[in-house]
Amino acid sequence: MTAAALATPPPVIDVRGLVKRFGDKLVVNDVSIRVAAGTIYGFLGPNGSGKTTTIRLLCGLLTPDSGEGTCLGLDIRTQSAAIKRQVGYMTQKFSFWEDLSIAENLDFVARMYGLSDRRRRVDGALERLGLANRRRQLAGELSGGWKQRLALAACILHEPKLLLLDEPTAGVDPKARREFWDEIHRLAADGLTVLVSTHYMDEAERCHEIAYIAYGTLMTHGPVERVIAESGLRTRVVAGADLGPVATALTGQPGVEMVAVFGSRLHVSGMNGAALDAALKPWAGRTDLRVTAADPTLEDVFIHLMNRSTDNFQ
Numbered sequence: 137m138t139a140a141a142l143a144t145p146p147p148v149i150d151v152r153g154l155v156k157r158f159g160d161k162l163v164v165n166d167v168s169i170r171v172a173a174g175t176i177y178g179f180l181g182p183n184g185s186g187k188t189t190t191i192r193l194l195c196g197l198l199t200p201d202s203g204e205g206t207c208l209g210l211d212i213r214t215q216s217a218a219i220k221r222q223v224g225y226m227t228q229k230f231s232f233w234e235d236l237s238i239a240e241n242l243d244f245v246a247r248m249y250g251l252s253d254r255r256r257r258v259d260g261a262l263e264r265l266g267l268a269n270r271r272r273q274l275a276g277e278l279s280g281g282w283k284q285r286l287a288l289a290a291c292i293l294h295e296p297k298l299l300l301l302d303e304p305t306a307g308v309d310p311k312a313r314r315e316f317w318d319e320i321h322r323l324a325a326d327g328l329t330v331l332v333s334t335h336y337m338d339e340a341e342r343c344h345e346i347a348y349i350a351y352g353t354l355m356t357h358g359p360v361e362r363v364i365a366e367s368g369l370r371t372r373v374v375a376g377a378d379l380g381p382v383a384t385a386l387t388g389q390p391g392v393e394m395v396a397v398f399g400s401r402l403h404v405s406g407m408n409g410a411a412l413d414a415a416l417k418p419w420a421g422r423t424d425l426r427v428t429a430a431d432p433t434l435e436d437v438f439i440h441l442m443n444r445s446t447d448n449f450q
């Protein structure tokens with residue numbers, strides 16, 4: 137083995153050409169992905185676009201109709217049972233015994249999965265997720281953010297190598313979301329690989345890499361900055377008051393693909409910078425407005441990709 141091969145550990149996930157249909161509906165269309173160990177990998181895309189299905193295929197929880205690959209060095213088609221033992225899965229709908237404490241809930245989960253050494257595992261999970269001093273609190277009394285953390289603790293009891301988080305913070309307030317993500321980063325720093333689906337842009341920006349899936353097709357993937365740069369999208373920002381009429385006038389102009397008001401700023405995007413500048417010319421000389429070139433945001437890029445994707449389901 138060469139020194140270079142030793143330096144680069146094999147990817148945790150390495151799959152090619154995954155296809156999945158439900159009936160005659162093509163839900164995952166030729167998806168290939170590699171994920172390195174310790175990566176937080178985010179999956180974004182419109183509702184029903186196949187994010188959850190893709191994540192489940194990647195770790196053998198579902199068998200693809202075609203395609204192949206490995207997860208944790210094991211074959212996703214033939215070794216799914218062995219993969220599952222090393223995966224922690226936090227689904228959108230997790231539930232607890234509301235009248236049991238945090239520690240009792242975790243102990244219950246550990247018993248249910250027949251885990252040995254329950255005390256050590258429960259204490260370890262409580263410690264790792266900052267729940268130790270709440271161990272006697274009833275699960276039913278927890279706020280949304282702490283419930284989320286308890287769900288995460290339950291997922292890591294069996295000390296998995298890979299975590300699947302399906303929209304883990306839906307409906308949780310921004311502060312709790314941020315803290316939850318701090319925890320995810322700590323787990324990743326310990327070597328856990330995390331696949332997470334989300335609709336939140338701030339969460340996407342906290343992933344090491346992201347994949348945008350629209351109607352089963354992987355439209356783009358990579359680190360956030362690269363996804364933005366490779367989109368080819370150009371954006372101009374118009375700053376000023378009373379931007380409604382400006383937005384209306386710009387909508388549908390040649391070269392203008394998207395117009396969106398954010399408070400006192402208007403984002404105008406398209407693929408051709410010169411065409412954007414031509415459309416903005418009537419406004420560029422106004423003293424009450426300021427037009428500047430800016431990098432598109434991740435949200436601009438996603439909406440652009442969504443507009444471009446064809447809806448295979450229609």
Ligand SMILES: Nc1ncnc2c1ncn2[C@@H]1O[C@H](COP(=O)(O)OP(=O)(O)OP(=O)(O)O)[C@@H](O)[C@H]1O
Pocket residue numbers: 158163181182183184185186187188189190333
């Ligand atoms: N077991 C199944 N049987 C039949 N259809 C399914 C099954 N699982 C998912 N689907 C369909 O496949 C499509 C993709 O679903 P999936 O849950 O992967 O999308 P998603 O991107 O995760 O959606 P959301 O953002 O709404 O969670 C949807 O149209 C869904 O109804």
